[in-house]
Amino acid sequence: MPRKRKAPTLSKKEQDSGDAAASSKPKVAKRAAASKKADPNQHVFYDADWSSVGEESSKGFPPVIQLTGPGIKGSSKVAGFDLDYTLIKPKSGRKWPTGPSDWMLLNDKVEEKLKKLNKDGFKIVIMSNQRGIEKGHTKPTDFQLKINQIANALQLPIQCFAATGENHYRKPGTKMWDLAANEENDGIKVDFSKSMYVGDAAGRAKNWAPGKPRDFSCSDRMFAHNVGVQFYTPEEFFLGEKPAPFEWHSCDPVQALKDGEGRGSLKQYHQKDKKVKDLVILVGPPASGKSSFAKDTLVSHGYVWINRDTLNTPAKCLRATEEAMEAGKNVVIDNTNPSRSARADYIDLAKEEGYVVRCIIMDTPLELAFHMNMYRQSLSEGSIRRIPEVAYNIYKKKYEAPSQDEGFETIEKVQFVPKFKSDKERTLFLHKTDMK
Known part of the structure; x- marks a missing residue:
């Protein structure tokens, strides 16, 4: 099992004004001293805490930070989600959030759909690439605060795994899914036929819908493919839209293997x-x-x-x-x-x-x-x-x-x-x- 350590604690500055220090492309952040005083979002409402997984890199960050604990019940059905532009978007209207509190739900169906999943026995898991942490654009504690705010606002026991850099836990690699399904699932075997993953990195071309930009990558679709679960875009899952055409934009390993052999x-x-x-x-x-x-x-x-x-x-x-x-x-x-x-x-x-x-x-x-x-x-x-x-x-x-x-x-x-x-x-x- 990967080594776990307690993740950084929210600093007083981050508790008092989550938005103040960040910009659309924040500068490298200095780690602030921990504070004993807590605001309502220093912790989630259920029994779960932040910790880290794996050995720290040369840049001082573990490969993964995770929110998990006894308050998140294991399930044979896992509903995995990307974070940005899948569950939330910046409330400010800017492309990049100005701070940990600069978020709003992607659309008015998100809360309804997530609560139905929870009622139907799914474990809801956020699995997100956050290389901005390793690059110094995002403080780990800012990211934790944002997830805490989302879980508390929705009143849902959300589990979260975030790859902090360009490491082997990063999607479309499957190691974050392995943590959610194998290491942190109360020993319950996951039914892949009933599980899924939702994300916006889906390989769609420019104007896949009128005025829509091209997807920056296809990594979320690849992630679901590699794991072996059903994939949906946010538009398909939350709004019931029909699937749009897409391209993988990568090597076909099956064909490469066939040709090589x-x-x-x-x-x-x-x-x-x-x-x-x-x-x-x-x-x-x-x-x-x-x-x-x-x-x-x-x-x-x-x-x-x-x-x-x-x-x-x-x-x-x-x-x-x-x-x-x-x-x-x-x-x-x-x-x-x-x-x-x-x-x-x-x-x-x-x-x-x-x-x-x-x-x-x-x-x-x-x-x-x-x-x-x-x-x-x-x-x-x-x-x-x-x-x-x-x-x-x-x-x-x-x-x-x-x-x-x-x-x-x-x-x-x-x-x-x-x-x-x-x-x-x-x-x-x-x-x-x-x-x-």
Whole structure:
């Protein structure tokens, strides 16, 4: 079970004037001292408290903050909801709330529908991505105060889980659902056929309804898909509107897996002639499968693995390559190596040492690399953080197709071939992912 700690307490300043300190894009907040005096919304009316789940990140925040306790009864039926523009919107009319009290229900059907769900035995759970906490735009205590206000205003025992940053609990990953359904549900098994999730990140295009903007992502729909429950937009669930067309805007992992498995096993790529000294330079975007390929096909045959993620700087990578060559070892350079200049120093060094130089390009579509980036974060339980999208943009900007006039003896392309150690890894790969 993930480690839990008590979450930050609402400060006196936040109790007395929840709206005052925030702006439409608030600055990084300093943590205020806790106050012993409580306003009515420091606590919810039912028996539940805020706590944190998981180890704090380098930025000082746990991956999840949660509101749960004995006052929230477990149920086989879970009704999950996103928060902003699903249950509430800013009362001020601005795009972003001006403070924890700047909210109103999305429409006049929200309260009625939620109370009916509660009466029908559903557990009502808010599951929300709140990366503004990690970025310093939102105080954890401001978020807690807002949820407390909503639950108290509705007089409903609402459970809440919020991912505080771009971590492995973030939707469309399923770990917040796992907390709600498995860890904090009184041991009751959830009936997925009777459960659901409602959210506004649904992949709808601009003007899906007259004057409506495009959805910023499809992460809520993906979340429901990955969990295996029915999905509704707020308009469908609360207002009874017909479903609008949508696009996933992401890699199709089912098709990627089918295509990859259809390619069969990788051939042998190591140098078989022991008299030939070999340098292999890999080229490919982040999370395109370079490291797995290097370890499976080259390092396993004695090649020295040179990787900037472990050595930190280009200079250290070049020095380690030189040392390996001086020892007569075959070498594989496992970096993105997008440009001629990034590859040139290794090629020059190899020629000086009498090495043959080969280039292997990871021919992985960017959409699939995005997917494997998120898959890797989930698989590692967050110990490997996602690579930001800007890194892919830099790679694309710098990319120059490898050419034999650089000094390569051969240039080969390798396509994605999946390899899983367990059914769990395979299932996780099939989850839809979103870089937004």
